[in-house]
Amino acid sequence: MRDVNPRKARRAVSAETDLKQPSGMAKTPRRVRRPKEVRERVLAAALHAFATVGFEGASTRAIANDAQVTQSLLLYHFKTKDELWRAVLQDIASMEKMEQLLASGDDTMTAAQRLMVAIRALVELFAKVPELHRLMTLEAHQPSERLNWIIENVNRAPYEAMCDLIAEAQAEGAVRKISPERLRFAIVGMAAVPFSVSAEYQFLTKRNPFSKIEIEATIDMICGMIFIQQ
Amino acid sequence: MRDVNPRKARRAVSAETDLKQPSGMAKTPRRVRRPKEVRERVLAAALHAFATVGFEGASTRAIANDAQVTQSLLLYHFKTKDELWRAVLQDIASMEKMEQLLASGDDTMTAAQRLMVAIRALVELFAKVPELHRLMTLEAHQPSERLNWIIENVNRAPYEAMCDLIAEAQAEGAVRKISPERLRFAIVGMAAVPFSVSAEYQFLTKRNPFSKIEIEATIDMICGMIFIQQ
DNA sequence: GTTGAACGTGATCGATTGAACAGTCTAAAT
DNA sequence: ATTTAGACTGTTCAATCGATCACGTTCAAC
Structure with a gap:
């Protein structure tokens, strides 16, 4: 997973594949058992791997190695590898920021205010888990079993919630009159791209997209573009 | 490359790996030689593969098979596989739409008009080669040899051209006062995402992002959002 | 204490990977 | 007609792939 040029690296590095105890010790191995922690570490490593080299490119050995x-x-x-993949996305779906996307703000707020809260949550989500959009980009370009699974288990609810919010805010006259569906993809694009191509962003702009300042500026920009100024 | 569940597929499908002549014919093989065509077909198949399953996920055998x-x-x-990858991106860099990004419009036009032309070229580029942004997303999230190569050989010139154009248009008072660099990433996000996650787009909106109507609507939306209306 | 399920290990499997190689064939230049 | 550089082939290689297996170790319930 880390080898960029597999062939040459294979020849150079000698084995050192799997993880094993430093043998030779006389005493009993005294194995540690932390199933919860193991799952967490594996999920984190797997998310990174899947979003970095794709499903087929990620190897269970490399992920395991990363997770110690x-x-x-x-x-x-x-x-199976497939079940690991599904567990990774289920883990994301249950994140805090993800739920904020569904219930943004309270009833006393206008739709426009609640939309603003949702946009902030979206940007902060992508900043916190940039792998999410990379993973979506890898999966969502052609119909597949995995894509259907993501949409129904992760994507659909927040998608529809945001579309509704946009439509409401438009009815209030606060948001540009554009197809809510198109607008929501535009918002996702603006919110996600700086983080999913973070190295390019940093290289070209000399600014860190994950910094508090940049995140706030990104949120401001999006809001400034979709809300109608008076 | 096409096997979504490699393990099961491996067991099910019996070999049929490489391409070979239907042996048994008595006559000489009468091999066809079309190096130009071969290169083209391989490049197309490789672009699709790299953007779909990532560099490590794509196998030279599957690409070759695709390209017959x-x-x-x-x-x-x-x-090498690495050289193939570089050839794929060099091929994109020399595309017609790519050059339109550099020289958009003529001298008689205002910066705002030229920016509009550039935005149109950008959207049409992503619609024509949706693999481009998927590939960038795969490579541009962390510093690497391949990323440096892309930026210098493909990305930098159009990036700077668009930033300059934005700054000029802002000086004319035609474009919102936002950091040109940030704005250009926002434009790329809005222009690319509908195509790079096209299956999700189609599934959720029931509209085809590649249709003439949707492309025009996307262009209009972007222009409507960044240009100041009077 | 004993038991049994859950946790964790190393060895191994058939398949597939990128690459190297020794050839065969074709077409254009001489 | 001969040469030769380039186009193309099938075979083979070590490395690595996902998955299975037999086997130890731990821990809580009884």
Whole structure:
């Protein structure tokens, strides 16, 4: 997973594949058992790997290595690579920021205010988990089993919530009259791209997209563009 | 490359790996030689593969198969997988739409008008080659040799051209006063996302992002958002 | 204490990977 | 007609892939 040029690297590095105890010690291995922690570490490593080299490009061995775990143990906790993938996305779907997207603000606020809260949550979500949009980009360009699964289990609810919010805010006269669906993809694009191509962003602009200042500026820009100024 | 669940597919499908002549014919093989065509077909298949399953996920055999070519021939034309990757991006960089990004419009036009032309070229580029932004998303999230190569050989010139154009148009008072760099990433996000997640777009909105109508609507939306209306 | 399920390991499998190689064939230049 | 550089082929290689397996170790329930 880390080898950029597999062939040459294969020849150079000698094995050192899986993880094993430093053998030779006389005493009993005294194995540590932390299933919760193992799952967490594996999920984090897997998210990074899937979003970085794609589903087929990610190897369970490399993920296990990253998570400081043997490949066997990884496959013990997640029966197959496919199940691991699904567990990764389920983990994201249950994140805090994800839920903020669904219930943004309270009833005393106008739709425009609630939309603003939702946009902030969206930008902060992508800043916190830039892998999410990279992963979506990898999966969402052609119909597939995995895409259907993502849409129904992760995407649909926040999508429809935001479209409704946009339509309401438009009815209030606060937002530009554009197809809510098109506008929501535009918002996602503006909110996600600075983080999903962060290295390019940093290289070309000399600014860190993950810094508090840049995040706020991104939020301001999006709001400034979709809300009608008086 | 096409196997979504490699393990099961491997077991099910019996070999049929490489491409070979239907042996048994008595006559001489009468091999066809079309190096230009071979290169083109391989480049197209490789672009699709790299953007779909990532660099490591794409196999030279699958690409060769897609291009109706033996793996040996692929590696004859492009010595290594890495060189093939570079050839793919060089091919994109020399596209017509790409050059339109650099020289948009003529001298008689205002900066705002030229920016509008550039935005149109950008959207049409992403519609024509949706793989481009998917590929960038895969590569541009962390510093790497390949990313540096892309930026210098593909990205930098159009990036700076658009930033300059934005700044000029802002000086004319035609464009919102936002950091040109930030604005250009926002434009790219809005222009690219509908196509790079086209299956999701189609599934959720029931509209085809590649249709003439949607493309025009996307262009209009972007222009409507960045230009100041009077 | 014993038991049994859950946790964790190393070895191994068939398949597939990128690459190298020794050839065969074609077409254009001489 | 001969040469030769380039186009193309099938075979083979070590490395790595996802997955399975038999086997230890731990811990809580009884």
